[in-house]
Amino acid sequence: MxxxxxxxxxxxxxxxxxxxxxxxxxxxxxxxxxxxxxxxxxxxxxxxxxxxxxxxxxxxxxxxxxxxxxxxxxxxxxxxxxxxxxxxxxxxxxxxxxxxxxxxxxxxxxxxxxxxxxxxxxxxxxxxxxxxxxxxxxxxxxxxxxxxxxxxxxxxxxxxxxxxxxxxxxxxxxxxxxxxxxxxxxxxxxxxxxxxxxxxxxxxxxxxxxxxxxxxxxxxxxxxxxxxxxxxxxxxxxxxxxxLPSSVQTKLSMTxxxxxxxxxxxxxxxxxxxxxxxxxxxxxxxxxxxxxxxxxxxxxxxxxxxxxxxxxxxxxxxxxxxxxxxxxxxxxxxxxxxxxxxxxxxxxxxxxxxxxxxxxxxxxxxxxxxxxxxxxxxxxxLPPSARAIHTQQGQMARFVKDYLQTDVAVNDLGYVAWQNDNYVLDLWGLASAEAREIRTTAPVPGWTGDLTAKYDVPVALVYDHWFEDGIGADWVKVGEFQLTVPGGFLGGYVVSFYATSPDTVAMLTGALEAWIPTLLPHSRFVWAEGMEP
Known part of the structure; x- marks a missing residue:
C-alpha cells in the first residue's frame, strides 16, 4: 500500500x-x-x-x-x-x-x-x-x-x-x-x-x-x-x-x-x-x-x-x-x-x-x-478526419510520387513532401519564406505563377479559394480532385490540378489517366471542360 x-x-x-x-x-x-x-x-x-x-x-x-x-x-x-x-x-x-x-x-x-x-x-x-x-x-x-x-x-x-x-x-x-x-x-x-x-x-x-x-x-x-x-x-x-520559424510567422500574420x-x-x-x-x-x-x-x-x-x-x-x-x-x-x-x-x-x-x-x-x-x-x-x-486525410492527401501524395514523378507546387505541405525525392514548392509559405512574404505582404494577381515559373515547377495542386486572384495567369486547369464524403479537417474538399503552362498539359493529363482508375471510394476526379482525353 x-x-x-x-x-x-x-x-x-x-x-x-x-x-x-x-x-x-x-x-x-x-x-x-x-x-x-x-x-x-x-x-x-x-x-x-x-x-x-x-x-x-x-x-x-x-x-x-x-x-x-x-x-x-x-x-x-x-x-x-x-x-x-x-x-x-x-x-x-x-x-x-x-x-x-x-x-x-x-x-x-x-x-x-x-x-x-x-x-x-x-x-x-x-x-x-x-x-x-x-x-x-x-x-x-x-x-x-x-x-x-x-x-x-x-x-x-x-x-x-x-x-x-x-x-x-x-x-x-x-x-x-x-x-x-x-x-x-x-x-x-x-x-x-x-x-x-x-x-x-x-x-x-x-x-x-x-x-x-x-x-x-x-x-x-x-x-x-x-x-x-x-x-x-x-x-x-x-x-x-x-x-522565428516560418510556421510561427505565418500564424502571427493570421492573427x-x-x-x-x-x-x-x-x-x-x-x-x-x-x-x-x-x-x-x-x-x-x-x-x-x-x-x-x-x-x-x-x-x-x-x-x-x-x-x-x-x-x-x-x-x-x-x-x-x-x-x-x-x-x-x-x-x-x-x-x-x-x-x-x-x-x-x-x-x-x-x-x-x-x-x-x-x-x-x-x-x-x-x-x-x-x-x-x-x-x-x-x-x-476525429476518425473520419483521418479517413479524409488518407483519401485526399494520401492519394495526392501517391499521384505525385508514383505517377507524376516530377516537381510540384502545393499549398498544403506534408504528405506530398514526405518520402518525395522531387522538389515541392510550398505556395502557402511554411517551407518557403519567399512565398510566405509575397502572400502576406505584397500579393499581386497571378503571383503563384511567377513562383512556379521561377522554380520551373510544371504542375500545381491547390485549393483555389486559398489564393483567389493569385492563381497563375498561365496555369491551365485540367480538373478537380473531389472528396465526396463529409467530415475532416481539410483546407478544402476540392483540389484543383493545374498545368503551370500549356506545355505541361499533356504530361499532367497522361499521369492522371493512369491514376484515376486507382482512386479510393469517396473520391473522384472531374475533368475541366475540354480537358478529358
Whole structure:
C-alpha cells in the first residue's frame, strides 16, 4: 500500500486505487478505441487526422541528411517545434517512419496521464474519504481535458502537455516543501523545447520562485526555459533562416486583426477571438475559478496563492497571445495546467474535507470539459478526419510520387513532401519564406505563377479559394480532385490540378489517366471542360 506525504507532513494511504494507473488506462483506452475506428473506416490503413505530422516527417528526412528543410539544398523552417522533428529522425526512409509521430504521441499521452494521476494523489485524492472523487478525477479527468483526442492528432502537443504537468507537479512539491526543483527544471526546458508557448509557464514559474525567496532556483528555471528557444533560434540563423520559424510567422500574420494595430489593441483582439471559442472560455473559467477559490476560502493568505497566480498568469498569457482550436491542440498544454491546478487546489480550499465545493468542483470540471469540447462528438469527427486525410492527401501524395514523378507546387505541405525525392514548392509559405512574404505582404494577381515559373515547377495542386486572384495567369486547369464524403479537417474538399503552362498539359493529363482508375471510394476526379482525353 503506497504512502504519500500531505502538506502538514502527515502520511495518508493512497488506498487500493492506483490513481496514476487509472488515468493512464482511461486515456490509452479511448486513444485505442479511436484508432480502431479509423482502421474500420479506411479498410485497415492507419493515418492521421491532419496533414501536419507529415510536415515534421518530411523535415526529419532532411535532418537525417544533415540539412534542415523539406527539400534538399533549400533551408526552410516549416515546423514550430524545436525538438519534435529531431525525435522523428530514426527510421527515415522506411515505411515504419510513418508511425513515429503516433508513437511519440502515445508516449506523451502516457506521461501526461500518469502525471495527472500523480498530482491527484499528492493533492489528497488518494485518501479514503476522497476516493470516489479521486476515481472520477483520475478516470474522467484526462478525457475531459482532451488528452487522448489531442494525442490522436500525432503531433508534439501531448509531449508538451506532459512537460507542463511536470512543471506543475514540481511547483506543487516545491510549495509543499517536498522538493520538486528537478521536475520544475525538466518541465520548463522540455515545455519550451516542444512548443514556443512553453515560454510563458516556464518564465512565470521562474518569477514566482525568484520572488518567493528561491532566487537560485528561479534563475535556473528561467535559464532552462530560455535555453532551448535561444538554441533553436541560433540554429535557424546558422542555416541562413529567420530566427522565428516560418510556421510561427505565418500564424502571427493570421492573427493580425487590422492594419498596423498597437500592441494592446492586438492583444485584446486576440483575447476576444479566443474567448469566443468554447475551449478558450473553459480555460478562462478554470483560471478564474481557481482565483476566486483562493480569495474566498482558507487558501487566502497561504503560499498556495502563488501557485494560483502562476496558473492564472500562464492562462492569461495564452489567451492574449496564443491560439485556440484546430483540433483543440494549441491550447492543450494550458488546458491541462489550469484543470489540474484547479483540482489540486480543491482539497486545500476545503481543508481536506469532502464538502459540496469539492464535489461540485470535480463534477464541474468533468461536465465543463464534456460540454466545451462536445466530447462524444469526437468519436464521430476525429476518425473520419483521418479517413479524409488518407483519401485526399494520401492519394495526392501517391499521384505525385508514383505517377507524376516530377516537381510540384502545393499549398498544403506534408504528405506530398514526405518520402518525395522531387522538389515541392510550398505556395502557402511554411517551407518557403519567399512565398510566405509575397502572400502576406505584397500579393499581386497571378503571383503563384511567377513562383512556379521561377522554380520551373510544371504542375500545381491547390485549393483555389486559398489564393483567389493569385492563381497563375498561365496555369491551365485540367480538373478537380473531389472528396465526396463529409467530415475532416481539410483546407478544402476540392483540389484543383493545374498545368503551370500549356506545355505541361499533356504530361499532367497522361499521369492522371493512369491514376484515376486507382482512386479510393469517396473520391473522384472531374475533368475541366475540354480537358478529358
Amino acid at each position: 503506497s504512502m504519500t506525504l500531505t502538506d502538514d507532513g502527515q502520511t495518508f494511504s493512497a488506498g487500493r486505487w492506483p490513481l496514476s494507473a487509472l488515468s493512464v488506462a482511461s486515456a490509452v483506452l479511448i486513444f485505442a478505441v479511436m484508432q480502431g475506428i479509423v482502421l474500420s473506416l479506411t479498410g485497415g490503413v492507419f493515418d492521421y487526422p491532419l496533414d501536419d505530422p507529415y510536415i515534421h516527417l518530411a523535415l526529419a528526412e532532411v535532418i537525417a541528411q544533415d540539412q534542415y528543410g523539406v527539400n534538399l539544398g533549400e533551408a526552410a523552417s516549416p515546423g514550430s517545434s524545436a525538438l519534435f522533428p529531431f525525435l522523428l529522425v530514426p527510421f527515415a526512409g522506411t515505411e515504419f517512419h510513418r508511425y513515429l509521430p503516433l508513437i511519440w504521441s502515445g508516449v506523451g499521452l502516457i506521461f501526461a496521464a500518469w502525471l495527472w494521476g500523480r498530482l491527484l494523489v499528492e493533492a489528497g485524492y488518494g485518501r479514503a474519504e476522497w476516493r470516489w472523487l479521486g476515481l472520477a478525477a483520475a478516470v474522467l479527468g484526462p478525457i475531459a481535458v482532451m488528452m487522448p483526442m489531442v494525442a490522436f492528432v500525432g503531433m508534439e502537443h501531448s509531449l508538451h502537455a506532459a512537460a507542463t504537468l511536470a512543471l506543475l507537479l514540481g511547483l506543487h512539491r516545491h510549495f509543499s516543501d517536498n522538493g520538486g526543483v528537478g521536475l520544475i527544471l525538466a518541465g520548463a526546458f522540455f515545455g519550451a523545447a516542444f512548443r514556443i508557448e512553453g515560454l510563458a509557464p516556464g518564465l512565470i514559474a521562474a518569477c514566482a520562485l525568484f520572488l518567493t525567496g528561491s532566487r537560485r532556483n528561479g534563475l535556473a528555471t528561467a535559464a532552462a526555459t530560455l535555453l532551448p528557444i535561444l538554441m533553436f533560434m541560433g540554429f535557424l540563423v546558422s542555416q541562413g533562416l529567420d530566427p 493580425d486583426p487590422g492594419d498596423e494595430p498597437g500592441f494592446i489593441q492586438l492583444r485584446l483582439a486576440i483575447l476576444l477571438v479566443n474567448l469566443r471559442e468554447p475551449g478558450g472560455m473553459f480555460v478562462a473559467v478554470l483560471a478564474l475559478a481557481s482565483f476566486l477559490m483562493w480569495r474566498a476560502t482558507p487558501l487566502k493568505g497561504t503560499r498556495w496563492g502563488v501557485l494560483v497566480l502562476v496558473i492564472g498568469a500562464a492562462a492569461a498569457a495564452h489567451l492574449l497571445a496564443g491560439q485556440i482550436g484546430w483540433l483543440n491542440r494549441y491550447e492543450h498544454y494550458i488546458l491541462v495546467m489550469t484543470a489540474a491546478g484547479f483540482l489540486v487546489l480543491l482539497p486545500k480550499a476545503t481543508q481536506g474535507a469532502v464538502t459540496p465545493l469539492a464535489i461540485g468542483g470535480v463534477a464541474a470540471l468533468i461536465l465543463g470539459g464534456a460540454l466545451a469540447y462536445r466530447l462524444p462528438m469526437h468519436f464521430f469527427e
